[in-house]
Amino acid sequence: MSVIKPQIPKGFRDFLPAQNIIRQGIIDVVRTTFETFGFEPLGTPCIEYAETLEGKYGEEGERLIYKFEDRGGRNVALRYDLTIPLCRVISLYPEIVKPFKCYQIAPVWRADKPQKGRYREFYQCDIDIIGSDSMMADAELIVIIYRVLSKLGFKDFTIRINNRKLLNALAIKAGITDAEGAAFLRTLDKLDKIGTEGVRSELTDKGFTNTAIDNVLGIFNSEWQERTIPLDEIKELIKGIAIGEQGVNELLIIQKALKAQTVPEDCYCFDLTLARGLDYYTGPVFETVIKTPKVGSITGGGRYDNLIGLFSKTPFPATGTSFGLERLVAVAEEMEKDARTNTRTQVLVAFFDEALMDETLKIAQMMRNEGLRTEVYFAAEKLKKQLSYAAQKGIPLVVLLGPDEIAGGTVMLRNMLIGRQDNVSREDLVNKIREQL
Amino acid sequence: MSVIKPQIPKGFRDFLPAQNIIRQGIIDVVRTTFETFGFEPLGTPCIEYAETLEGKYGEEGERLIYKFEDRGGRNVALRYDLTIPLCRVISLYPEIVKPFKCYQIAPVWRADKPQKGRYREFYQCDIDIIGSDSMMADAELIVIIYRVLSKLGFKDFTIRINNRKLLNALAIKAGITDAEGAAFLRTLDKLDKIGTEGVRSELTDKGFTNTAIDNVLGIFNSEWQERTIPLDEIKELIKGIAIGEQGVNELLIIQKALKAQTVPEDCYCFDLTLARGLDYYTGPVFETVIKTPKVGSITGGGRYDNLIGLFSKTPFPATGTSFGLERLVAVAEEMEKDARTNTRTQVLVAFFDEALMDETLKIAQMMRNEGLRTEVYFAAEKLKKQLSYAAQKGIPLVVLLGPDEIAGGTVMLRNMLIGRQDNVSREDLVNKIREQL
Numbered sequence: 001m002s003v004i005k006p007q008i009p010k011g012f013r014d015f016l017p018a019q020n021i022i023r024q025g026i027i028d029v030v031r032t033t034f035e036t037f038g039f040e041p042l043g044t045p046c047i048e049y050a051e052t053l054e055g056k057y058g059e060e061g062e063r064l065i066y067k068f069e070d071r072g073g074r075n076v077a078l079r080y081d082l083t084i085p086l087c088r089v090i091s092l093y094p095e096i097v098k099p100f101k102c103y104q105i106a107p108v109w110r111a112d113k114p115q116k117g118r119y120r121e122f123y124q125c126d127i128d129i130i131g132s133d134s135m136m137a138d139a140e141l142i143v144i145i146y147r148v149l150s151k152l153g154f155k156d157f158t159i160r161i162n163n164r165k166l167l168n169a170l171a172i173k174a175g176i177t178d179a180e181g182a183a184f185l186r187t188l189d190k191l192d193k194i195g196t197e198g199v200r201s202e203l204t205d206k207g208f209t210n211t212a213i214d215n216v217l218g219i220f221n222s223e224w225q226e227r228t229i230p231l232d233e234i235k236e237l238i239k240g241i242a243i244g245e246q247g248v249n250e251l252l253i254i255q256k257a258l259k260a261q262t263v264p265e266d267c268y269c270f271d272l273t274l275a276r277g278l279d280y281y282t283g284p285v286f287e288t289v290i291k292t293p294k295v296g297s298i299t300g301g302g303r304y305d306n307l308i309g310l311f312s313k314t315p316f317p318a319t320g321t322s323f324g325l326e327r328l329v330a331v332a333e334e335m336e337k338d339a340r341t342n343t344r345t346q347v348l349v350a351f352f353d354e355a356l357m358d359e360t361l362k363i364a365q366m367m368r369n370e371g372l373r374t375e376v377y378f379a380a381e382k383l384k385k386q387l388s389y390a391a392q393k394g395i396p397l398v399v400l401l402g403p404d405e406i407a408g409g410t411v412m413l414r415n416m417l418i419g420r421q422d423n424v425s426r427e428d429l430v431n432k433i434r435e436q437l
Numbered sequence: 438m439s440v441i442k443p444q445i446p447k448g449f450r451d452f453l454p455a456q457n458i459i460r461q462g463i464i465d466v467v468r469t470t471f472e473t474f475g476f477e478p479l480g481t482p483c484i485e486y487a488e489t490l491e492g493k494y495g496e497e498g499e500r501l502i503y504k505f506e507d508r509g510g511r512n513v514a515l516r517y518d519l520t521i522p523l524c525r526v527i528s529l530y531p532e533i534v535k536p537f538k539c540y541q542i543a544p545v546w547r548a549d550k551p552q553k554g555r556y557r558e559f560y561q562c563d564i565d566i567i568g569s570d571s572m573m574a575d576a577e578l579i580v581i582i583y584r585v586l587s588k589l590g591f592k593d594f595t596i597r598i599n600n601r602k603l604l605n606a607l608a609i610k611a612g613i614t615d616a617e618g619a620a621f622l623r624t625l626d627k628l629d630k631i632g633t634e635g636v637r638s639e640l641t642d643k644g645f646t647n648t649a650i651d652n653v654l655g656i657f658n659s660e661w662q663e664r665t666i667p668l669d670e671i672k673e674l675i676k677g678i679a680i681g682e683q684g685v686n687e688l689l690i691i692q693k694a695l696k697a698q699t700v701p702e703d704c705y706c707f708d709l710t711l712a713r714g715l716d717y718y719t720g721p722v723f724e725t726v727i728k729t730p731k732v733g734s735i736t737g738g739g740r741y742d743n744l745i746g747l748f749s750k751t752p753f754p755a756t757g758t759s760f761g762l763e764r765l766v767a768v769a770e771e772m773e774k775d776a777r778t779n780t781r782t783q784v785l786v787a788f789f790d791e792a793l794m795d796e797t798l799k800i801a802q803m804m805r806n807e808g809l810r811t812e813v814y815f816a817a818e819k820l821k822k823q824l825s826y827a828a829q830k831g832i833p834l835v836v837l838l839g840p841d842e843i844a845g846g847t848v849m850l851r852n853m854l855i856g857r858q859d860n861v862s863r864e865d866l867v868n869k870i871r872e873q874l
Contacts, residue, residue: 006528015480038812043452068505091443134815375475378571
């Protein structure tokens with residue numbers, strides 16, 4: 001048989017241990033934090049009926065859905081995000097007790113053009129609260145974002161918070177009709193990327209009047225930092241517009257809940273320009289940006305009170321947020337670039353002689369029983385080769401067990417990082433290893 | 438917009454928390470055990486080029502591969518198992534240090550007819566050792582199988598062990614040619630399912646002579662338990678056939694290594710009838726059966742020294758085993774059927790009054806900082822409703838914090854399981870909770 005060229009499809013990635021250890025570490029922090037707040041694990045299949053996904057992600061999103069025919073000729077698709085499958089789950093199992101707090105950590109697929117930092121298969125970490133209209137739920141998501149990022153050691157991140165109701169009020173104030181609202185918000189959302197002039201020209205192209213554009217841009221015509229407007233000023237701004245007043249009151253409750261849960265004030269801001277692209281948001285929206293490295297937003301989410309109604313006659317209010325695992329990993333890799341490791345293994349037990357297999361395996365078993373991550377070298381090769389293997393892998397400690405040590409009931413413990421080697425009694429071995437890890 | 442009927446594609450499953458908590462618990466045990474033996478996490482994409490998978494799984498397997506066209510018109514496929522992607526990885530990244538010990542826990546897809554216990558998307562947990570021809574590697578996989586199943590509390594399981602080299606020797610003894618060997622082994626592998634007479638008739642259909650069939654079945658013509666043949670008897674049986682002698686010697690080393698690592702002798706057996714369906718095994722093969730519930734084999738694996746050679750001119754010896762997560766879950770669910778839970782949440786903090794939001798959130802935060810999994814009820818509804826929510830979900834403890842408690846610096850701690858309620862000082866709260874969990 002001829003050799004097949006080993007290839008990975010474009011836009012897809014293998015995660016070798018060096019990177020996967022970082023990914024797993026982040027997932028563990030994310031998951032533990034979610035569970036500390038009472039979220040339960042939910043799993044959905046990677047494949048959904050195409051009609052479940054169609055018509056949910058806008059024109060551009062629609063084109064990126066991976067669709068194909070199932071064996072029975074039905075149209076199926078790889079899931080595009082974790083939110084729509086969740087809405088399907090909520091509708092399919094009315095027995096689920098509400099409010100339902102759940103998390104999902106899983107891959108999603110988009111048939112996008114592969115480019116730096118953009119992949120066709122990537123992981124999302126979602127938390128959602130279904131069946132509560134309380135602003136305490138939205139605030140809790142923001143608290144969790146803060147706690148996850150702090151635990152990961154991230155610095156200089158800002159959670160931007162806004163409310164779609166405020167944006168609707170601003171649109172009303174500017175004379176923009178309900179029908180035009182979505183198109184208006186999609187352009188406004190690009191303020192960060194294309195600037196005030198870019199927004200003006202795109203709104204003009206979309207047919208908005210100069211007066212409407214001036215009315216809105218008057219509010220935003222300043223630098224990013226200065227766009228953070230205190231809530232009482234916003235309240236003044238939308239006075240008399242009912243939906244706007246409701247929006248501010250919601251943000252005031254969120255602010256109070258964030259303070260009670262000691263989220264530092266320099267970690268979040270109320271930012272009127274944040275729109276979030278998707279059409280389905282109905283209330284508070286929030287995303288997190290980080291100064292370095294430049295990776296775009298690392299979380300995004302908001303309230304989507306009407307989305308479950310697409311699948312069910314008994315809709316539920318809902319709010320949720322998604323952590324982009326790929327971007328969290330990019331930040332963590334930047335932080336840990338000098339401390340990367342290929343292994344989580346703590347000890348290598350060297351192997352001197354086939355005749356010593358029993359003793360060698362027993363020592364390894366003793367360490368494993370103590371929870372030490374322990375590897376046995378499988379061939380009685382030259383010690384130099386075995387030590388070089390430990391060094392290449394980055395295993396910090398090597399246990400050497402030759403005939404002399406076995407006769408004396410001891411082992412040699414070699415620290416690969418400082419090059420020291422000690423004769424240690426078997427009873428002390430585990431403690432000595434723990435001291436050096 | 439009309440309501441879309443929420444449906445899940447046939448053969449696919451949602452994992453609601455009650456089941457997913459069991460799944461996650463099993464995955465955690467599996468993963469921790471793998472890491473204790475020095476295995477590193479590996480990740481590969483769900484999608485591979487079709488040609489990477491084609492021609493590897495036999496005729497029947499081939500038909501079950503989910504194939505479709507990628508955006509660029511290239512044929513891609515959902516991965517069918519975790520072994521072939523691993524072989525691709527080994528060939529694609531020659532820089533990986535060998536021996537390479539890695540694990541993967543991930544879904545695979547097969548376009549099979551859905552039926553009870555058989556799904557189109559299911560999870561495998563694989564461990565593999567690439568680049569070692571030592572029997573210590575094969576033995577280690579068996580030790581890990583024993584340790585994982587013991588930690589999960591499984592009883593009455595047997596790890597069946599055989600060696601393809603022994604089966605080849607038996608075939609030679611029976612006068613079966615090399616070319617016929619694979620067809621012969623595939624039929625022999627069905628002995629458990631179709632019995633001696635079934636095997637006889639299938640071998641006859643395949644054109645084997647009566648003499649050859651009698652030679653082989655003479656050895657196996659007995660009940661399952663009696664087929665367990667001591668290694669020294671096997672040695673006698675294949676005496677003079679070089680490949681058979683090598684096979685026995687390999688199993689003797691495995692036996693020695695299992696004893697050194699204290700795997701109880703009633704947990705494994707050497708079973709000459711075990712063939713394992715796949716063509717690619719070259720040495721020791723092993724699988725685990727459990728008496729109840731009847732779920733088929735819960736692990737399967739073996740040595741595949743030639744498989745990486747399909748992708749690379751520098752092949753490596755390799756051995757590995759796969760745990761079928763779905764079957765592990767089925768066994769665990771059977772064991773825990775009276776102890777299932779919908780939640781991992783330990784404490785619900787009741788919410789009495791919007792005016793007490795601050796204090797309520799602060800108490801919750803204090804408990805979370807101590808690592809307690811804590812949920813706050815988000816609406817100031819009647820206490821009865823809040824307690825009923827805790828009961829429905831199965832949250833064992835509720836913290837009640839009304840104006841009286843706040844004034845007195847205490848809280849009420851209610852144990853939902855025994856119905857007791859205690860007034861507890863804030864300082865004692867975490868300890869009292871820990872006592873009752």
